[in-house]
Amino acid sequence: MALAKRIIPCLDVENGRVVKGVKFLDIRDAGDPVEVAKRYNEQGADEITFLDITATHEGRDTMVHTVEKIAAQVFIPLTVGGGIRSCDDIRAMLNAGADKVSINSAAIYNPEFVREAADRFGSQCIVVAIDAKKVSTDGESERWEIFTHGGRKTTGIDAVHWAIKMAEYGAGEILLTSMDQDGVKSGYDLGVTRAISDAVNIPIIASGGVGNLQHLVDGVKLGGADAVLAASIFHFGEYSVLEAKDFMQEQGIEVRL
Amino acid sequence: MSSVAVIDYGMGNLHSVAKALEHVKPGVEVRVTNDPVVIADSDRVVLPGVGAIRDCVAQMLACGVDREVADTLASGKPFLSICVGYQALMQSSEENGGSKCLAVYPGEVKQFASGMTENQQRLKVPHMGWNRVTQTIDHPLWHNIADQSRFYFVHSYYVKAQNSDQVAGKCHYGVDFDVALSDKNSFCVQFHPEKSHTAGLQLLSNFLNWNGCL
Numbered sequence: 057m058a059l060a061k062r063i064i065p066c067l068d069v070e071n072g073r074v075v076k077g078v079k080f081l082d083i084r085d086a087g088d089p090v091e092v093a094k095r096y097n098e099q100g101a102d103e104i105t106f107l108d109i110t111a112t113h114e115g116r117d118t119m120v121h122t123v124e125k126i127a128a129q130v131f132i133p134l135t136v137g138g139g140i141r142s143c144d145d146i147r148a149m150l151n152a153g154a155d156k157v158s159i160n161s162a163a164i165y166n167p168e169f170v171r172e173a174a175d176r177f178g179s180q181c182i183v184v185a186i187d188a189k190k191v192s193t194d195g196e197s198e199r200w201e202i203f204t205h206g207g208r209k210t211t212g213i214d215a216v217h218w219a220i221k222m223a224e225y226g227a228g229e230i231l232l233t234s235m236d237q238d239g240v241k242s243g244y245d246l247g248v249t250r251a252i253s254d255a256v257n258i259p260i261i262a263s264g265g266v267g268n269l270q271h272l273v274d275g276v277k278l279g280g281a282d283a284v285l286a287a288s289i290f291h292f293g294e295y296s297v298l299e300a301k302d303f304m305q306e307q308g309i310e311v312r313l
Numbered sequence: 314m315s316s317v318a319v320i321d322y323g324m325g326n327l328h329s330v331a332k333a334l335e336h337v338k339p340g341v342e343v344r345v346t347n348d349p350v351v352i353a354d355s356d357r358v359v360l361p362g363v364g365a366i367r368d369c370v371a372q373m374l375a376c377g378v379d380r381e382v383a384d385t386l387a388s389g390k391p392f393l394s395i396c397v398g399y400q401a402l403m404q405s406s407e408e409n410g411g412s413k414c415l416a417v418y419p420g421e422v423k424q425f426a427s428g429m430t431e432n433q434q435r436l437k438v439p440h441m442g443w444n445r446v447t448q449t450i451d452h453p454l455w456h457n458i459a460d461q462s463r464f465y466f467v468h469s470y471y472v473k474a475q476n477s478d479q480v481a482g483k484c485h486y487g488v489d490f491d492v493a494l495s496d497k498n499s500f501c502v503q504f505h506p507e508k509s510h511t512a513g514l515q516l517l518s519n520f521l522n523w524n525g526c527l
Contacts, residue, residue: 058444058445058484058485058486059436059440059442059443059444059486060442060443060444060463061442062442062443097510102442102443124328127328127329127332128332128335128336129336131329131332131333131336131507131508131509131510131513131514132465132508132509132510133465133467133508151328152328153328153329153332155329155508177364178363178364178365179439179469180363180439180441180467180468180469181363228439228441228467229441257427257428257435257437257438258437258438258439259437259439259441259442282437282441282442283442312443312463
């Protein structure tokens with residue numbers, strides 16, 4: 057199979073600045089998303105995802121301008137997520153130069169929004185983000201539910217069923233974040249990644265919990281992910297995207313080098 | 314300074330193509346337009362495309378894009394069509410329950426079957442990501458791009474050209490398909506050069522330096 061598995065660095069952006077701290081030794085202004093995106097682009101990132109965590113309307117306008125600036129200099133696919141609630145939000149981001157938008161809570165409150173967005177803009181630019189957490193106890197068969205509010209509130213929705221429904225509604229891709237693992241650095245939740253990857257026919261991006269390069273390999277080989285997303289291992293300069301790709305290729309995974 | 318018209322028929326984002334063209338050749342005048350006079354006056358013409366084929370073709374016909382394309386092809390000036398812009402030039406597509414296209418080139422647009430597998434791996438649809446392109450002919454637009462370079466794709470339908478002499482590049486995803494087509498002053502690609510990093514930018518640069526002759 058010649059289609060490469062994708063590596064996607066993810067940036068949290070607030071009021072036009074990268075938060076969570078990014079530590080590239082040779083970038084003076086580590087908080088500028090344009091600079092960070094250019095660096096990942098040079099390292100061979102296959103796509104870049106921006107998560108807008110801004111709470112205010114002014115901040116959202118800033119995000120649109122940030123996307124415009126990045127899209128004028130970085131020529132790989134760009135995904136923008138966070139606060140996408142209407143077709144106007146989607147149009148603003150696509151017009152600014154984003155290739156895809158990621159819809160999270162708005163899909164939970166109104167699943168028809170995903171159908172409408174896919175009809176209007178095409179499935180190729182609609183990513184549905186799923187934050188899943190294991191709810192089964194030891195001994196039970198494994199089960200995961202969708203959580204909101206950073207993993208604090210459950211919706212009671214089964215994650216695998218939800219993924220199937222979102223694919224039927226026209227999602228072109230699923231960004232699956234395992235909340236148990238997010239920030240813990242013990243690797244993706246391979247159980248839910250595999251369960252959803254097997255259940256739907258659209259690509260799955262694994263996210264949440266990457267602490268080393270073997271985790272990326274496991275996400276693809278054991279989790280069945282089509283793409284792997286990571287934030288902190290790249291931000292803090294532990295590994296470059298190129299090192300990650302070299303490692304994955306050594307492990308027999310096809311990547312774009 | 315040279316100019317390039319990017320045909321705008323109201324089907325979404327042309328920002329990326331325009332920005333990428335400006336990036337590879339600073340100073341080039343990029344005109345995002347559907348004015349036939351402006352298109353006729355430009356040195357080069359690009360036909361982009363996203364979305365569903367029926368809406369795209371309907372919108373192209375409503376905007377007179379079929380005539381603009383015919384005029385451009387006849388003029389001999391370099392013409393590049395991208396993704397659904399390429400698909401729209403074929404005779405018909407299986408998308409939207411069967412759609413007639415502009416029938417500039419013989420061949421059809423087919424759907425990737427669901428449930429394709431290869432080496433025990435399921436092939437998801439859309440075909441999304443970076444795949445290898447086999448250059449089947451020498452062409453000025455392949456200049457300085459290594460054979461088997463990867464380009465960025467996102468599509469659920471693929472072109473099967475009828476005239477094998479027109480095929481300029483192939484790709485494999487469960488099936489072999491015709492990822493690039495060449496005919497005189499026209500070059501068509503299924504992938505997105507504007508999103509394909511250095512290989513894609515090289516192709517756009519080649520286009521802006523091409524005189525339309527083979």
